[in-house]
Amino acid sequence: MATAQFYLLDATYKIINGKAQVILYGRTEKGKRIILSDKDFEPYFYARTTADIKDLLLQLKIDRGTTIYAVTKVEEITRKLLEKEQTFLKIFVNIPSAVPAIKDAVKELKEAIDCYEYDIPFTRRYLLDKNITPMTLVKADIEDGNIISIEQVPNTTFTAPKILAIDIETYYDPLGKRMMPEQNPILMIALYAPDMKKVLTWRRFETNDACIEFCNNEAEMILRACTLIKEYSPDIIAGYFSDGFDLPYIKVRAEKNKVPLVFTPEGSTLRISGKTITLAEINGLIHVDVFKFIRKVISRSMKTDVFTLDAVAAELLGDHKHEVDLDKLSEAWNKNHQELEQYCHYNLHDARLTHDLCAKILPLLIEFVKLTGTLMFDVNRMSFSQLVEAYIMNNAQWCQEIAPNKPAYNEKQKRMGQRIQGAFVYEPKPGLYTNIVVFDYRSLYPSIIASHNISQGMLNCACCKGKPTLHTDRGDFWFCDRQKGFLSSIIENLIQIRAKIKQDIKQGKKDQMTLARSEALKVLANSFYGYLGFYGAKWYFKEGAEATTAFGRQYIHKVIDAVIQDGFIVIYSDTDSVFILLENKTKNDALEFMHAINKQLPGVMELDFEGMYPAGIFVSTKATDVGAKKKYALIDETGVLKIKGFETVRRNWSFIAKDVQKQVLEIILKGKNPAKAAEYLRSIIAELRKNEIPLEKVVIHTQLQREISDYKSIGPHVVAAQRMQQKGIVVEPGMILKFVIAKGTGKIRDKVRLVDESKQQDYDAEYYINNQILPAVERIFAVLGYSKEQFLADKTQSNIDSFI
DNA sequence: CCAGGCCGGGG
């Protein structure tokens, strides 16, 4: 017998001779790849029954043609379900895929009450039960490559996995057909790691750049990329939107060229799964889609609201993409080969940005892996609720808790219909304000859940009947005083771990790992409340969510009352934050107020100083309405705009609408000059009415998603497609249609014109003013006292401004 | 008001 110690990277399983083998992929401390299998782990799930039906269960067999699903063993055990101890049957089956089938059969039995944990993927079950964590060191006793036993080596992390980034450039028609990998070849493949910089392409040109390598054709290029990846043997292959673009594209091209797609030394190939949202997976090589993690997990804490590689790299790395005209790439490919060099550099630079972003997010990703005990591939693609659930599952083990089931369709519908009364919102009076200070409660909801013991089994317990109750619209609640709940302990533990880490950070322990751990714990804690009220959650807890917001409303009222008593003016409050005006008080006065409040607050509750803003605008949802929730723009002391709740302007808006919205906010907050912004808007409207705004700025871009005949309702873009067809242009799904709205009568769709059949004079200024420009800025101006009618009135406007 | 339909990331 030998032992092996290695960082666990990935896990999968395969069926051999009718039995499942777990396959673990790892990297030894000396950097060697290692692959081991474990033959002795059996799939199982739990059931509750009204009688002892072990013998009956052991008879269960389901014949599925080539395979037979069967129960192999049944054990009686005691576990808890929502904090209530009960007897369960642990039902073992022959292979993992037998679990759902046997589960269904068991549910049919008249003695069955319910089944549990039948939806936990086999390898995940393995990791949970063996108590081993990916991206950390594990120690295994092995015999002939088979694992006899395996355990965690405590306090270890694989901090420096080898990352290789990949990025491709493809041939495409600038007129914007949908991604068509069957027709359009890959032109370049870039691979980047600090010690591996390579661009492969299959058109030759003069170059001195040693990174550029020429292949004879696309097939050879793909094979060469595979060889380079195999030889480099990274732990992680990273891409940007590579689940949705690069890797599926490569897969199609490899099939088209009939070349095998092997990415690891031991021969793992690329697997593409999922229909609407594709996933690209390689056994033993962690595919990180940098874009997915950033958009799902990090986006909340970022300023940008577009997640292009350029915008994200700018914010997180302070770097940009190279500026090249990608629309000319295909032309260069066909005619001007010498121009391809700049595209190669562009390609490699994108791969570099992707690599650096991956390195940047890696510490956080690893901390989530450790906290949830889930494979990095999965963590990379999880939403907040999934992260929380994975974290709870990982902790349920030592609490002896069995996971409740995911809701069935009906239950989900029911839950979706159950509105939970939300937080308190003090509606802002729309307007432009100066010198705003923002306070917020530190981790308000997590603190409440922990300190008020909010957990299913603790609700309205018999033992604490008569204790002061929480009155809500849905009735009165109390939570047990004598026993600590499961969910509340988990979150209390989370808060404590984080407090300890924050202490460490304060004392100077500011390494990447510590900071990332603190951040991961914060994200989990902050997502906990949302999870309780999320309809798809296993531990959905409506009363708990209601109680949390009810307590939250009490706490925020306490601050608001105190702020007012102290002579500040409250302009806005939402959930855990209060926005106040300094007026003739100072920032110091505000800080002193906060310290005083904190002395009165119980336990872990604490009010923080969020920031100070020289100017801010609060906007209403409707032009005439009172203040809107969560819709404002602030400018901080360094001149950076903080914009919340303004809809992001998309492709199917005209350029002019996007421009105007941005300009208006800038003028108002930087120059604090509403009149100037209004003047600007008037000038734009006037130019539109004189049809002076260039035609290209009013073009609307929309993609045709299907065949024209498949449309049930005829939107403007469908009309544009029809017109193109009439003109003999081949129209196919995926095309970006460009059209303008011309003068005329009837519905919008009746006024659709193609760009090349329109002249500068043709576009309908009133449409653009009413449906594009004004919707984008109407609310902003409404709060400054301008109604949209004021801009629409085609008169001299100067006198209206004077009383603002 | 609901349902149908598009966007996003990538090239």
Next chain:
DNA sequence: GTGTACGGCCTGG
């Protein structure tokens, strides 16, 4: 793959 499917927003009906 212990299979099933994003979330937000706008427009037409």
